[in-house]
Amino acid sequence: MSPVSWSDVLGMVAGLLAMFSALAVIVLSLTWLERKYLGRLQLRLGPTRTGPMGLLQPVADAVKLILKEDITPTSSDRVIFWAAPVIVVISAFMIWVPIPGSEELVLRNLELGLFYITAFAVIGILGLVLAGWGSANKYGVLGGLRAAAQLISYEIPIIMVVVSVGMLAQSLDLRVIVAHQTQIPYALILPLGLVIFFIAGLAEVGRTPFDIYHAESEVVGGPFVEYSGAHWSVFFLAEYINTFAIAALVTLLFLGGWSWPWQSAALSWLPALSGAAWLTPLLSVVWFLIKVYAVILVVFWIRGTFPRLRIDQLMAFAWKVMVPLSFYSIVITAIYLFYDWPAWTLTLMSLAGLVVVGYLVYRRMMAPARRVAEVKARQADRLSARRAD
Amino acid sequence: MLNSLKGMLLTLASTITGLRQPITRQYPTVPTPVQSRFMGFPALTWDDQVGEPYCTGCMVCIRNCPTQCMSASMMDNPLNAEGQSSRRKIVDYFEINLNRCILCGICVEVCNFDAIVMSHEHEMSTYERNGDRVNLPSLLEIGKKHQRETAWVPPTVLAKARKDAEDAAKAASEKEKAAAGAETGGSAD
Secondary structure (H helix, E strand, O other): OOOOOHHHHHHHHHHHHHHHHHHHHHHHHHHHHHHHHHHHHOOOOOOOOOOHHHOOHHHHHHHHHHHOOOOOOOOOOHHHHHHHHHHHHHHHHHOOOOOOOOOOOOOOOOOOHHHHHHHHHHHHHHHHHHHHHHOOOHHHHHHHHHHHHHHHHHHHHHHHHHHHHHHHHOOOOHHHHHHHOOOOOHHHHOHHHHHHHHHHHHHHOOOOOOOOOOOHHHHOOHHHOOOOHHHHHHHHHHHHHHHHHHHHHHHHHHOOOOOOOOHHHHHHHOHHHHHOOOHHHHHHHHHHHHHHHHHHHHHHHHHHHOOOOOHHHHHHHHHHHHHHHHHHHHHHHHHHHHHOOOHHHHHHHHHHHHHHHHHHHHHHHHHHHHHHHHHHHHHHHHHHHHHHO | OHHHHHHHHHHHHHHOOOOOOOOOOOOOOOOOOOOOOOOOOEEEOEEOOOOEEOOOOOOHHHHHOOOOOEEEEEEEOHHHHOOOOOOOEEEEEEEEEOOOOOOOOHHHHHOOOOOEEEOOOOOOOOOOOOOOEEEHHHHHHHHHHHHHHHOOOOHHHHHHHHHHHHHHHHHHHHHHHHHHHHHOOOOOO
């Protein structure tokens, strides 16, 4: 390995700063988009007063959060209380280092990029638990422990699906994974993986209906209960960066990243496209962002539709449905690779898994109603027997 | 599970303009229309045929007002001297303190000259305690606007028209009865 030069270090620092500011702008856009889209989902208008279409609302929010008093409870553990948001936000930012926006646009491409991402995703959990513990607040501790339980449970299906995708692409390098999907995205080859990754990803970033660890009506904000002002906004920032990261990973792993449909055909039809050296990378980034924002809109759509789950429902779903399904996805991927079957067999196998598990979940959801019907039928029988006497 | 999908379709439909609209009203920016029966602040009406107020300043409304929010004075009508108007007296000065008005409508009930109406005006808050004292010209302005917007007809004219129609109908039915009685030889008592 060659010695690190000053220019390398300076380049890395400049790259990190650029990534930081780009992510900050993206978070601002996401908060505006979420308020506006959630408003429309609930037959409201969303912000309208701050600037045209409420476009300055994120700025107003940021100013408000920074100007608010930053309170530290006297009984809190100062060091942990101050370190927790830093841990959460740093892990959220570090996840973005190997995530590419196009073939060229990546801060530092890692051959084990997916491994790195899953590793840093776990560090964020530590920050949440510390935040709850350092606040010296029982709701904080409860929320922190809920976060630990929930995030670690859903980490397993995510890792298993990442492993299946890695097996399919024979690489953990995100650029290689995208290059494998120029013809057919993995969403069509392994739909099971997309479903597991998306649901577990929602749980991983604590979005509704999985926002149990910071549920306002149960643990009054969970780990964030004692935080205010700038410190609270740091958690908020991390949550949105993580949401965007999950959407980006869904796009990269399953929706073909920056490759567009009929890419090679379009390039051959339009020689001008392949001729202009600057145009193709730009189109890649734009296409990638379009896909990521589409996934983000689905996340907001789910938030605007479903109520929050109970913690026991959440854990049962993780361990009884998601974990077995993710192991199933690994097994079918291995069979498909070992026997070298055509790709549609894998699609069929994963769809079969989805249908079977979907039916089982449906039966489980319908069980209370079925039991009520049985009891009623028994009562009616007894009544008619008594009348016959 | 099917209900979840239904719910997702419902929320999706509400994001598409044309399927389900946002129900938010942008109230201060876009005024909400009031019903035609709405009772806002009282205002004075304007007789377009003569070109003067209906009000003669008889002070019946002032004597019946439960909050004493009005005051008025009467003068000789110059148009009557010229022979243009049948009103011998006309209102000289009129003031309503809308801060004290409780929108009860008694003034409209007791008025003998169709001179006062409950207009649709209601957004008249001011920052001064006496900022809502309204004088004769502004009261007439509000009244004219109300007459224009609601195609106002004086209540006595309406009542007279109704009574005329009833009388005509009664007369017609009696005539018919009389005619029928004549045909049957007047046996029906």
